[in-house]
Amino acid sequence: MASIARIATNGFMSSPKSSSAAQRLRSIQRQFSTSPAMAAIEIKKLGVVGAGQMGLGIALVAAQKAEVQVTLVDSSQKSLDKGMAFADKLLSKDVSKQRITQEIADATKKRLTPTTQISDLSDVDMVIEAVPEIPSLKQQIFAQLAEICPKHAILATNTSSISITKIAAATTKDPTDTSASSRVVSTHFMNPVPVQKGVEIISGLQTSSEALNTAVEFCKKMGKIPSVSADSPGFLANRILMPYINEAIICLETGVGTKEDIDSIMKNGTNVPMGPLTLADFIGLDTCLSILEVLHSGLGDSKYRPSVLLRQYVDAGWLGKKSGKGFYDY
Numbered sequence: 001m002a003s004i005a006r007i008a009t010n011g012f013m014s015s016p017k018s019s020s021a022a023q024r025l026r027s028i029q030r031q032f033s034t035s036p037a038m039a040a041i042e043i044k045k046l047g048v049v050g051a052g053q054m055g056l057g058i059a060l061v062a063a064q065k066a067e068v069q070v071t072l073v074d075s076s077q078k079s080l081d082k083g084m085a086f087a088d089k090l091l092s093k094d095v096s097k098q099r100i101t102q103e104i105a106d107a108t109k110k111r112l113t114p115t116t117q118i119s120d121l122s123d124v125d126m127v128i129e130a131v132p133e134i135p136s137l138k139q140q141i142f143a144q145l146a147e148i149c150p151k152h153a154i155l156a157t158n159t160s161s162i163s164i165t166k167i168a169a170a171t172t173k174d175p176t177d178t179s180a181s182s183r184v185v186s187t188h189f190m191n192p193v194p195v196q197k198g199v200e201i202i203s204g205l206q207t208s209s210e211a212l213n214t215a216v217e218f219c220k221k222m223g224k225i226p227s228v229s230a231d232s233p234g235f236l237a238n239r240i241l242m243p244y245i246n247e248a249i250i251c252l253e254t255g256v257g258t259k260e261d262i263d264s265i266m267k268n269g270t271n272v273p274m275g276p277l278t279l280a281d282f283i284g285l286d287t288c289l290s291i292l293e294v295l296h297s298g299l300g301d302s303k304y305r306p307s308v309l310l311r312q313y314v315d316a317g318w319l320g321k322k323s324g325k326g327f328y329d330y
């Protein structure tokens with residue numbers, strides 16, 4: 001956590017072990033940074049856009065641990081209903097296992113307000129967007145958020161791989177006006193949000209130290225352990241994780257091992273809770289493909305090329321756990 005303390009004062013992490021490329025990237029970011037170091041703002045009301053597996057988890061943990069009011073927006077009423085039913089199930093399970101009291105469960109539920117109207121985010125202090133990993137969709141949402149949300153609101157994205165700088169640029173037609181783009185930052189939560197402690201905080205070229213520090217402090221209030229990374233394709237977590245998953249799929253595709261053997265050797269040999277193919281099913285194969293495409297096009301190295309088999313699974317609609325079929329049946 002020492003590095004986080006440094007971020008809170010300097011706005012950026014510095015490490016004597018940084019590679020020269022990373023130092024170059026950070027110095028470019030500092031050069032373009034639009035504001036002097038500023039303290040975090042207090043978040044009383046949060047908006048979450050997208051009530052899928054990530055958005056619902058973020059909304060639930062924010063309502064329970066950070067004790068803030070949460071407006072949960074989804075364009076699909078069906079997704080909202082499914083999400084709220086899942087929230088009920090998770091809270092009841094926590095009560096039955098005596099992890100929380102019934103009063104805490106009731107208070108958490110009361111703080112969640114589901115809606116299909118994005119215009120309901122006109123009174124929030126911060127928004128976390130968690131819609132599907134489609135660049136044009138995220139850009140469209142951020143253009144709307146810049147219009148709808150109060151002028152002090154921090155606009156965060158849960159993107160797994162899309163450039164924060166590019167998302168921030170969508171908040172304005174005038175790139176010299178950074179009044180909205182400077183409030184854009186990434187809070188990249190890990191799945192499942194109620195369980196995983198880690199969260200990656202990423203700043204784009206336009207991100208202010210106020211936005212970065214607010215994201216760090218709010219994630220800590222949610223009981224998470226933030227790490228900061230630069231705006232580079234895949235950031236840290238997926239830059240490392242996705243080539244691993246892709247290689248496991250290539251091993252399956254080329255007959256190096258069965259899905260069970262691939263998962264078994266990694267689970268039992270590297271002490272991870274699940275093998276790479278199970279993990280891919282759990283993340284969503286469409287999400288894995290989108291991230292690999294961003295890594296491949298963004299870094300231009302053939303080592304990030306998504307496997308043919310992954311593309312075929314996505315084409316077949318076999319997206320993993322969420323669609324009932326992926327490398328395994330659910």
Ligand SMILES: NC(=O)c1ccc[n+]([C@@H]2O[C@H](COP(=O)([O-])OP(=O)(O)OC[C@H]3O[C@@H](n4cnc5c(N)ncnc54)[C@H](O)[C@@H]3O)[C@@H](O)[C@H]2O)c1
Nearest residue numbers: 050051052053054074075076079130131133159160191283
């Ligand atoms: N799944 C993971 O393991 C994981 C982990 C970290 C980050 N992420 C990222 O989080 C984001 C969301 O992923 P997910 O797995 O929760 O996706 P998901 O498909 O489970 O949920 C997306 C939700 O967004 C809603 N939506 C679509 N268009 C919308 C719009 N215009 N306005 C409002 N809501 C809209 C959908 O109805 C759906 O409920 C993606 O950017 C993904 O890359 C995913």
